[in-house]
Amino acid sequence: MGEKPTLVSLARDLGVSRQTVSNAINAPHRVKPATLERVRKAITESGYRPHVAGRQLRTRRSRNLAMRLHPASDGINGSILDRFLHALTESAQRQGYRLTLFTAHDDEGEIAAVDELLSTADIDGFVLTGTHHGDSRTAWLLDHQVPFVCFGRPWSTQVDPFEARHSWVDVDGASGTAEATALLLGRGHRRIGFLGWPAGSGVGDDRRAGWLRALARAGLIDEGAAAHSVGVEDSVSSGARAAGELFDQGTTALVCASDSLALGALAAWREAGLPDDEGEPPVIGFDDTPVAAALGLSSVRQPIEEVAEHVVANLVHQLAAAPSRGVQPHHQLLPSTLVVRRPDPHLLGREPPTPSQ
Amino acid sequence: MGEKPTLVSLARDLGVSRQTVSNAINAPHRVKPATLERVRKAITESGYRPHVAGRQLRTRRSRNLAMRLHPASDGINGSILDRFLHALTESAQRQGYRLTLFTAHDDEGEIAAVDELLSTADIDGFVLTGTHHGDSRTAWLLDHQVPFVCFGRPWSTQVDPFEARHSWVDVDGASGTAEATALLLGRGHRRIGFLGWPAGSGVGDDRRAGWLRALARAGLIDEGAAAHSVGVEDSVSSGARAAGELFDQGTTALVCASDSLALGALAAWREAGLPDDEGEPPVIGFDDTPVAAALGLSSVRQPIEEVAEHVVANLVHQLAAAPSRGVQPHHQLLPSTLVVRRPDPHLLGREPPTPSQ
DNA sequence: TGAGGTGTTTTGAACGTTCATAACTCGGTC
C-alpha cells in the first residue's frame, strides 16, 4: 500500500540490492533460485511494475510501435482497416509492445512524422501501409536504418518484390480471384468477366491477374477474354454501369476487385434478369466486408489477422537483433481465400427458389 | 552530423546552462530575449528534440492517451470507428498528445489493462467508448482518480446523465431521427415507421425517441403510431423481413436505427413496389456509412470529428489541472444531422424517372 | 595454503530531463 513501489523500495524491503530485483525480472538465470522466488513473490504481492520511462531512458527502447492512420478509406479501406488495427494491437500486446497511431496528409508528411517520433525516441519500429508505385518512404526509412515492415509489396515494375531490401507482408490477391474464377467455371460459366480498377494500381492488377490465370488454365484465353475485363472507379454506381454493359455483351458472371464494385454488379445483374446459380448470383466481391456478409455476397477474404501477426513478428525480430548490423529482410505472401455465401432471397428482389430435392 | 543533441550538449555548445535551454523551451518568458533567440536558433539548427523518456521520468507525464479498440463492430461500428480514430489521433496530435491503442476482451479486461498501463505510468488519460447500462468501468476509473472521458452518455435509468461525476461527450441521435421524420412528414407521409433494435439499448432507444418526438409534434401519435415501430437484430436480412411486414401493414416510410437496417428496408420497399418520393425512396438510415453513400441512401450523420475534438479538449483540460483537486466534469451533447441523398436510379432496379425538372 | 574458477550479489555511474534553490547582474534608493 502507500506509494507506488520502485526497484529501490522493493529491494530495500527485501534486504537485497536494486540490481538483484532487476535481474529477477530481466535475467532470472543470474539469480539464485531461492532469492529469485523470494523476489518474485514480493513483486506479485506489491504489484510492482517497472516504470517504462526509467527503463526507456537507460535501454533506449520504448517497446512502442507506430503506424500512420490514413485518412478514411485510403489504401486499405474501411472494415479491413478495423480488422488490421485490432489484430496488430493484439499481436503487439502479446509480444509486449504497444501500438501508437499518428496521422499525416501525405507520404512526405509521414516521413516528417516518423522523423519526429524517432528523435523524441519513443518509437522502436514502424508499420507501413498503402505501399504504391514509386513509394518514397521505404528508401528514407532504409537510409535512416529505421526498423519497419510494410503491409503491401513494393509495387515496382523494375524490381522483383522478393529482392526488396526491406521486409514486407502481403496478401496474394490473385490466388483469391483465381479461386473465385475457378468456382464460376465449375458452375458452367464460360464468359466470366473481371470488374476492376483502371490498370496501374498494383493491387488491382494483381487481382485481375488471378482471374486471367484461372481462365488461362481452363484454356479460355483466346476467345476475346480481354473484352470481358473493365477498369472503372471504385464505386457502387460505376460498378453497376460497367457491369450492365458487360452483361449486355454476353458476360454471364463477374469477379470483382472490391465489394463496392460487386454490389453494383449485383444490382446490374438483377436488372438484367440473368439466371442465377441455384440461388447464388454469379458475382463475387473482394475483401469480405460487412456489407458483403450482410447481403450474402460471396467474396475473397484477406487473412488480415495473419498479416498482422507476421508484421509484428518480423518487427520484433528486427528489434531483437543488434542495432548495428542489419537483419536479413523477409518477404511473406499469404494466400487469400474465397468465402462462399448464399444470399437471403429477399435481398435479391426475387421469389425464393422452390426447394429442389 | 555526430550524435543526437541533448540539452546538455546544446547548452555546452552555446555556453549557457542546461536550465536556460530548458527554459527557452518550457518557459520562454524567463529567458532574456537575446538569449532566447540565440537558443532557439541553435535548437532549430541542430534539430534538437527533447527526449520524451527523460521528460516523462521527471514530470510524471507521458503526453500519451489511450483507448481500447473493441473487437470488430462492437459499440461503435465499422466506418464510424475509423472516422473516430482518425479524428481522435489528429486532435490529440494537435494538442501535443499521442494515441495508443490496446485491446481487451471485456470490461473487466479493460480495467486490468488500464491498471497495467497506469502502473507502468506511460498513459496520462483514457478515452472510453461503448458505454452501456451498468458500466463498471467509470466507477473504477473515478475511484482511482484516472483522467478519462467517455464517448457516450452513461445510460442509466436512475441518474440524469448530466449529473454524472465524469465527463462525457455524446451525439444526440434523437435530433437526427427527428429531423429525418420531419423530412418524411414534409413529403406527405403520415404512416412513418421506425425500424430499430430491441428496447433497452440506450443508443437505440434514443434514436427511437427522436422519431416519436417528431410524430408527436405533428400530432400523429394517437392513431396507433407504436404499431409502426419494431425492434430487431441489427442485420440487413432481418431489417428486410421486418420492413416488409411494416409495409404490408400500411407503413409508407421508414426511419432506421442503422444503415444495415435501412439497407434491408430498401430491399423490402423495392420488393413491395411502393411509390417513391420523386426518385428518393422513403427510407432513412443512420450513421452515414460508406454503404449509404455508395447506394445514395439518406442517412443521419454523427459529428464524430467534433466528438473527438471535444473528448481530447476535455482530457487535456483535466490533465492541465492540478492532479490533487478534481476538475468539474463536463457533459456535451452534439446534434446529429440528416444527410439527404438521391440514389442512382440503376441501383433501385427501376427505370430512371422521366426528367420533369 | 593459495590460485583460479564459477555463481551470485552489490556498487557506481549513466540515460535526459525538470524542480527547487542558489547565485549572479544591474538599476534604483536610501
Next chain:
DNA sequence: GACCGAGTTATGAACGTTCAAAACACCTCA
C-alpha cells in the same frame, strides 16, 4: 557605498531503470 528587488542564469538533486564492473562466497585443484 551598501542594500534591495527584479530579472536572468546556474547548480545540485532527483525521477527509475540498466550497464559495467567490482566484490563476495564458495568450490576445486594443485
